[in-house]
Amino acid sequence: MQLFRILQSQGLGSRRDCRDLIRRQHVLCDGVLVTDPEQEFDCENLRFSVDGQAYRYRQYAYLVLHKPAGYECSRQPRDHLSVFSLLPETLLNRAVQCVGRLDQDTTGLLLFSDDGRFIHTHTSPKKQIGKTYQVTCKHPITPELVEQLLAGVQLHDEPAPLPARQCRALSEYRLELVINEGKYHQVKRMLAAASNRVESLHRCGIGGYVLPVDLTVGAWKWLAPDELAALKIGPENDPPPSPKS
Ligand code: URA
Numbered sequence: 431m432q433l434f435r436i437l438q439s440q441g442l443g444s445r446r447d448c449r450d451l452i453r454r455q456h457v458l459c460d461g462v463l464v465t466d467p468e469q470e471f472d473c474e475n476l477r478f479s480v481d482g483q484a485y486r487y488r489q490y491a492y493l494v495l496h497k498p499a500g501y502e503c504s505r506q507p508r509d510h511l512s513v514f515s516l517l518p519e520t521l522l523n524r525a526v527q528c529v530g531r532l533d534q535d536t537t538g539l540l541l542f543s544d545d546g547r548f549i550h551t552h553t554s555p556k557k558q559i560g561k562t563y564q565v566t567c568k569h570p571i572t573p574e575l576v577e578q579l580l581a582g583v584q585l586h587d588e589p590a591p592l593p594a595r596q597c598r599a600l601s602e603y604r605l606e607l608v609i610n611e612g613k614y615h616q617v618k619r620m621l622a623a624a625s626n627r628v629e630s631l632h633r634c635g636i637g638g639y640v641l642p643v644d645l646t647v648g649a650w651k652w653l654a655p656d657e658l659a660a661l662k663i664g665p666e667n668d669p670p671p672s673p674k675s
Contacts, residue, residue, distance in 0.1 A: 555611040564604060
């Protein structure tokens with residue numbers, strides 16, 4: 431592919447911007463200065479730098495953000511900051527989208543991608559990809575509450591009761607819940623339907639992938655191939671239970 435097209439595909443600007451960057455000697459490919467925007471390169475494994483900032487060619491962007499509270503999953507937020515303000519311009523230029531949404535006050539694992547098939551797979555309830563939440567409740571957690579959530583609770587506008595795929599108490603007020611769907615305010619509505627109330631909500635896993643402990647609040651990172659594989663589908667890939675605390 432021609433170098434200016436590669437740069438454009440990686441979010442470095444318009445076609446014209448990318449041609450200019452190359453002509454004005456801002457771009458090295460595999461450590462060598464390139465000044466011809468039309469020079470052809472094999473994209474696979476290509477490493478390049480722009481003004482000293484290193485990049486690796488990626489056909490699609492797959493990344494994870496540790497979402498802080500107080501951020502909306504929207505490009506045009508109404509009342510809070512946007513999660514997109516935590517990403518660099520190159521990713522915004524690539525038009526990455528949130529893979530599912532979290533409420534503004536929910537923290538934890540939020541995926542982004544510009545791969546439509548990946549987004550569809552991870553947002554379709556049919557694919558049965560478990561989303562794991564740690565919930566702090568207003569009222570103590572009883573065995574009956576856990577049983578009720580596992581058996582299914584009826585939510586308004588739902589044709590049938592929605593069961594949790596897994597549910598267990600972590601402490602007197604905290605529980606861990608795995609759900610297949612990603613319906614609007616689902617966890618909050620499920621707890622309310624079971625006569626409790628969510629005080630705080632944190633998503634810690636999707637499929638078999640667990641939010642890395644070293645990804646600090648507000649930080650993002652590219653997903654490695656083994657992490658993408660861990661996002662796979664099905665109960666056999668549910669994350670291992672987290673330690674009680
Ligand atoms: N369920 C909710 O109620 N809120 C979220 O942010 C995610 C799941």
